[in-house]
């Protein structure tokens with residue numbers, strides 16, 4: 001069944017209520033603050049209702065729809081699967097396994113193959129996945145009120161400290177704005193850091209009684225989280241000092257970092273070069289590949305059309321995903337060199 005919108009919450013609750021006592025439930029989640037908050041809520045609810053959760057995020061450079069991640073999920077021998085904040089695609093993560101998808105990203109026209117597809121796109125404002133998960137689970141049996149802040153960590157992670165949701169305002173009063181923003185920053189740093197140790201950030205949320213436990217460092221995972229943040233801050237400053245090269249409308253920032261830095265570097269340079277299309281490319285994230293982000297502030301620019309026009313010459317049929325002013329991807333280095341050549345950059 002594929003349904004979306006507000007009515008889908010009841011469909012999703014029926015799916016969850018029907019999970020048998022003791023059922024093993026795999027939780028596949030995005031490793032940022034939103035996905036991790038969403039997963040923490042799901043784990044708590046499953047535990048408190050007698051099911052057995054196994055939460056996994058894709059590893060460094062691992063594709064949600066690739067075989068290695070599917071094999072890791074299947075190794076938990078799941079009776080059911082929850083897919084949280086992972087983007088909506090027209091293919092099943094684990095074909096044959098009963099699946100609930102909770103997501104707020106663009107939906108493919110072909111639909112999403114899941115037993116229940118809960119999309120936030122019809123809500124105004126569109127909630128984050130963690131907030132959707134909170135609203136989904138809170139009315140069900142098993143009291144989750146002690147972990148209501150997990151949903152808010154996700155909302156702030158995706159939409160900022162002033163995210164326009166009543167849950168966010170209430171949580172800022174109850175737990176403190178600084179504690180919430182600090183928790184979001186630490187969880188997001190883990191995903192960006194070289195170790196990509198997302199199990200530790202989820203464990204930190206699950207170990208904390210409230211955001212202050214993370215922000216003030218009383219959870220056992222705090223030293224690991226703080227080390228990630230220090231690494232990410234240093235790498236962000238170092239990589240942002242890369243000198244740009246220019247070709248026509250394009251500005252290239254090329255660097256190597258073991259941290260996920262292409263997004264932050266592109267975002268910081270697009271503010272300095274608003275008349276250009278900024279391409280930030282990281283040669284150091286996974287072996288043999290270039291991870292890149294493309295950003296522009298040029299009005300009327302469509303990066304998707306620009307990049308899709310190069311699919312043939314680059315030999316990359318998936319080139320040009322995302323949004324008109326924000327795109328990116330991963331290419332094997334020889335193909336990335338072809339892309340640069342097509343854009344008119346001379347070999348470095």
Ligand SMILES: [Mn+2]
Pocket residue numbers: 034035085104128129130158
């Ligand atoms: Mn999200």
